Amino acid sequence: MTSKNDDPLGDIAEEETLRPVGGTEGAATGTTVPPYMAALNPAQREAVEALEGPVLVLAGAGTGKTRVLTTRLAHILATRSAWPGQILAVTFTNKAAREMKDRIGHLIGGVVEGMQWLGTFHSIGAQILRRHAELVGLKSNFTILDQDDQIRLLKQLIEAEGIDEKRFPARVLAALIDRWKNKGLTPAKVPPGEAHSYAEGKGIDLYRAYQERLKTVNAADFGDLLLENLRLFQENPDVLKSYQERFKYMLVDEYQDTNVAQYLWLRLLAQGSKNICCVGDDDQSIYGWRGAEVDNILKFEKDFPGAKVVRLEQNYRSTPHILGAASGLIAANEGRLGKTLWTELKDGEPVRVLGLWDGEEEARHIGDEIEALHGKNVPLHEMAILVRASFQMREFEDRFLTIGVPYRVVGGPRFYERREIRDANAYLRLIAQPDDDLAFERIINVPKRGLGKVAMQTLHTAARAQGTPLMQGARALVETDELRGAARRSLAGFVAMIDRWRALIDTLPQDELAEIVLDESGYTEMWQNDRSPDSPGRLENLRELVRSMEQFDNLAGYLEHISLVMDADQQDAADRVSLMTLHSAKGLEFPVVFLPGWEEGLFPHQRSLDENGLAGLEEERRLAYVGITRAKQEARISFAANRRMHGSWVSSLPSRFIDELPEEFIEMDAEQGLYGGSGSRFDEANPVQSSYDSPGWQRMKRASETRSKGQFPQVIDEVSRLVATNDPSAASYQTGDAVRHPKFGAGVIAEVDGNKLLVEFETGTKRVIASFVEPA
DNA sequence: CTGGAGGATCTTTTT
């Protein structure tokens, strides 16, 4: 057993008292409950003990899902049903994998070391692929490309095809290819009908060319880690069989988020032992945009005949108010498996909903509340702000810096995505894997080596003619006279430099090698000579990078880490407020949760509605559900009437999700003079509320009418009713009218377009909604 | 070949 720790399970695991299994059977046979199971409720225990055959655990939010998963693992090991190396345990995120490792460590101690098959789909896929790389046309040291590299590579292919990249952006093609890969479709398997969705049918050719190119540069993208695995298994039955025999037990976390490729992969592997246990919650499926198929969880029983289904419905996390609000909201979704969450906790505070003027004020208000709570001894790390889109974080960061509240951004701008880090990594990648053309191109002229466009063109042509990667092409090119003096010398020097470093891989620790590379390449010097204000920061980042490399076994280990475990989240113990997106909040919990930005267009996000219609809306609603259910004691929702987006001001209506929260669990409040922020339900009860009959408010109502026509009928009806019964003299504006805007000050109308005005303010011309200006 | 200026385009969520 492990030493003492904070985890209640850890403590329980140490207790000597063993209780008999419930009922007579246990007593009669003298069976005892293993200590690690003592803390489980009957449903949880059922999920843990059903080791043989397929099992689906439907685990609602806060019902102890992770506890069940980890206990189940402990149970397999404790009953000696399998060795650690015979268990496949897949999670969706690195965070989840890490947490599972930690908790198993607490439960059973050192055995976790042997659990080499515990990880994300992608890291396990990469692990398997490296062992059999040659079978799918790769070398075992292949590079894993991130999205950025992927798009760069596609851009080259698109241009080579003579396609206008402006009209058919590489990112669109990348998305298309990803979608295919997520569905498990190799180029040969793409249905003919779908092939036409990019550049008049060139999509499929480009996909094929892309896959070939990846093999040439010895690289795989994220989708390949699974797709190539599938291909490996399908084309090599003996390999598949060896893994089927190896994995006696399979555990899958967040099953609702698996895509088709992952599903096929699991199904192939599960045909061996049939002992597959999937845990998930259809109400928390929020990765549809990444190819996740809620269907996978909905049809589990059909796919795995004889499956046992266990429902976990007792919630240990949230108060009844929070649970009630969340359940009421999610009830608006169709096509759910349906669960009834309940709790033994007492009522607590209602969920608070607050309307504010703009994003800045929202940040100020939440900042104040955080300070107030902190004053009442709520530690900062017990509070979190969960936003829909990362650009919302900025206002909070600004505010926290101003008032001096320490915060941490979870999953924010990643360390490894910074330019200097990517550059440094490109050097290291090229040393480790000379065929990595993307790395080559990134750093060939960084720092400046006089190898610009012309030289690169020559090199590209030469390399393509020989059908070799750029590094080899360069090696050959410097032997010829195709390049002129300076460029030729420079390129030869570059090749020699890389070779020299490569020779050091096995003799020097990777951090020392990195230091030498950064130094000798002139990269560090480049930033030292740079006068821009952020160069000191970049140099510090580079030092940090070298420092952090120490912890890896070798260079390859480091590179694997940065491509797959890109989240560099610092688990620092300091007392800080957490700031993150709703997506990265999944699986976490906080006593106090702030949910800002509940506005139509932002949440639910317009793009989600546009691209996926009802399905998109339902996914957004699940995201809202995930958000609320993160809260243990208090959830505070807010929305702003105005928000700055891409530099200009946009006014918005409160989210429809606010209307869907059951009244009995919430408490509404809105600022005076807001457009009626309390939501439609408020108006229904009292259509001509004192502060809501101002001309501005009436105009807002009309504005909402035109703005939202056809989008959310229930609001429209009320709006039209109000408009019909109140203030028929619509205050309309004309070009040339002088107006005043609360944010931009005085201005003159340049153009009227329905309820939208183009106004020339002193600070510039802006498009604003009519209801936000007053006649001046 | 380099550097800077100006312009276009975008920002949902992540392995």
Added chain:
DNA sequence: GATCCTCCAG
């Protein structure tokens, strides 16, 4: 507002 890209002048 920010970043990425293109174009033009040294």
